[in-house]
Amino acid sequence: MLGAIGLILPAITGIATWLTVAAASGLVIVMASAAIFHASHREYSNIGMNVVLLLLTVLVIVGRLTFAPLA
Numbered sequence: 001m002l003g004a005i006g007l008i009l010p011a012i013t014g015i016a017t018w019l020t021v022a023a024a025s026g027l028v029i030v031m032a033s034a035a036i037f038h039a040s041h042r043e044y045s046n047i048g049m050n051v052v053l054l055l056l057t058v059l060v061i062v063g064r065l066t067f068a069p070l071a
Helices: 002-013 018-040 044-067
Strands: none
Touching (some): 002 018, 018 044
16 A cells, blocks of 8 residues: 555655665565565466566566656
8 A cells, every 4th residue: 555655655745766766676675575475375367367467566667767767
């Protein structure tokens, strides 16, 4: 929940917009760790959602750094 707030709130308020990229980077680390955790426990059906969320957060990072920077 806090990760989602970290992605949205800086863009809405215009204050410390670099926090959007920082929050997305944190979520990439969390999703990669979650995928590794599920793989180590042989819960392969749960890895798909982790990969989708990881790719979405990478898209946010790339988008905010190159295509549509906030600052």
